[in-house]
Amino acid sequence: MLVRRNVIPWAPAALVAVSLISTSCAGRNDDVSTPKSTASASAPHGYVEGAQEKAEQQSRLLLNDPGTGDTRVLDLITGKAQEVSRKPGTAQLTTDGRFGYFHTSGGTHVLDGGAWTVDHGDHVHYYRAAIRDVGRLPGGLGTRVRSDAAVTAVTDEDGRARIYRRAGLEKGKAGSPRTLPGTHPGAVVPHEEHLLGVTEDGKVLVYDREGKRAASPDARCEDPRGDAVTRRGVVLGCADGALLVREADGTFTAEKIPYGSDVSEAERATAFRHRPGSDTLTAPAGDRAVWVLDVTERTWTRVRTGPVVSANTAGEGSVLIVLETDGSLHGYDISTGKQVTRTKLLLTGASAAGTGGNAGPVIEVDRSRAYLNDPKGRRVYEIDYNDNLRVARTFDLDIEPALMVETGR
Structure with missing residues (x-):
């Protein structure tokens, strides 16, 4: 109900x-x-x-x-x-x-x-x-799926990448895939009628949709973890910062966006969240801070917060939204790092702390609202991030929604 x-x-x-x-x-x-x-x-x-x-x-x-x-x-x-x-x-x-x-x-x-x-x-x-239901794709835990309008790339936990025609999924059948050569430690990402991947030794490669090697930028991304497609290009999370891969007139180029200082393994950005269409990315920076990457300006900002459960932002002047272990949403001004708003207690106990692994509360953001799942409370909150994180609607559910994503965007 x-x-x-x-x-x-x-x-x-x-x-x-x-x-x-x-x-x-x-x-x-x-x-x-x-x-x-x-x-x-x-x-x-x-x-x-x-x-x-x-x-x-x-x-x-x-x-x-x-x-x-x-x-x-x-x-x-x-x-x-x-x-x-x-x-x-x-x-x-x-x-x-x-x-x-x-x-x-x-x-x-x-x-x-x-x-x-x-x-x-x-x-x-x-x-x-x-x-x-469409069916099942091969690949166990750790499989990464990325898509564009024409193809879906499925990179399994061993780094093998299989390419499916999007039209097949849209008709309800996965169909037979094409397999890319070699293995890729990060996700293979479809972009501008090509496929972007990183080899085991950190070299960035570009394939056409048939799986053939195309001209690639002279760039490297060591220990790739995390990726995002923006209007400025594809962002890859690397050991020393981010790599922005762009296409213009059929030519791919890459630009490094370094952190600007030494960042420990525990504090590097390894999983990005953002509003689709936005060029502002977020990622945890350890337990008590959040990275904000402005792809347009090519800058990283480290915002100090309380203990972080999840974070996201709509970008373009909006606040950084952080769910902290106190069970409240906190809004931070990205430019100053100051907290500017805070909600009442929304999540309690295990919901606020998360349930481990990939299950637990997350913040999904679209063009006008944000959504926060409360597993133990069996509900989802709709948040107006343009109105001091006001709770606009509450949806009560008959399950514990520990996993949540937004579609239709």
Whole structure:
């Protein structure tokens, strides 16, 4: 049973989306989200077979209870939670914006969340469709999945990377993959019609989508851990900072963004979180601080906080949002490092401290709201980060949502 409280409509997002679609799509018939064969000559621009185009972003939360395997999809437009097939043994839950990847010791189960955004650069399209199971991909715990509009790269715990056609997943079948040569200690990342990887000795490589070597930048990334795709390029977390890999006119270049001082192993950034579309990344910097990487300015900022459970930011002048072990959300001004706001107690006990591994409270951020899961409280909070971290809505659930990702973005 799910209960909504303090419901606030999303009218501004809808108005913006209507304006973008009505002013930017006239007279165009290209489609980057599906093969051309799925659209008829009379179909509107951005048409996706079997999906409904909407005027606003169709955000959904995928939620899993690792103890029972129970899984729910929470529609943030309707406020209703839908029960889907159980995913027992899930230790990590990731997403590429549409599909949820439930990582278990026996493989990775794929769920089509039925909501996604197609970004054409000057305008976007929002879609919703039926939620459905896609099947299982090989690779146990530690498997990393990264996608773009055309392919999905699955790098297993041994560093082998398999490339799947995105169209197959969209039709409900994984299909047969193509395997890249060699092994990669970090995730293989699709970007600008190519695939980016790092070899065991730290050399950055670029492949075409057929798996053939392409011209690569003369750059290295030692001990790669963590990655993010931004509008400025792909960010790779390296032992001495970050490496920004960019493409222009078919040529890939790489630029190092060093920490600027010696950083211990325990304090380096190894997992990035950010709002999709933002060029501001966050990562824990040890137990009591958070790194903020401004990709545009090529700068790192270390914000001292209390004991960190999770952190994220919308970027572009927004506060750094930090869940600390006291069970409250704290907002920090990134430029000064000062705390500027704090919520009441939201999580208690084990929920505030996390449950270990990859399960526990996380902060998901989109264009207007942030979301915080409370496993022991069996709820999810919607946070208005533009209004002093005000709790806008509370969703009560019938499971312990220890794993959470947002789709539809």
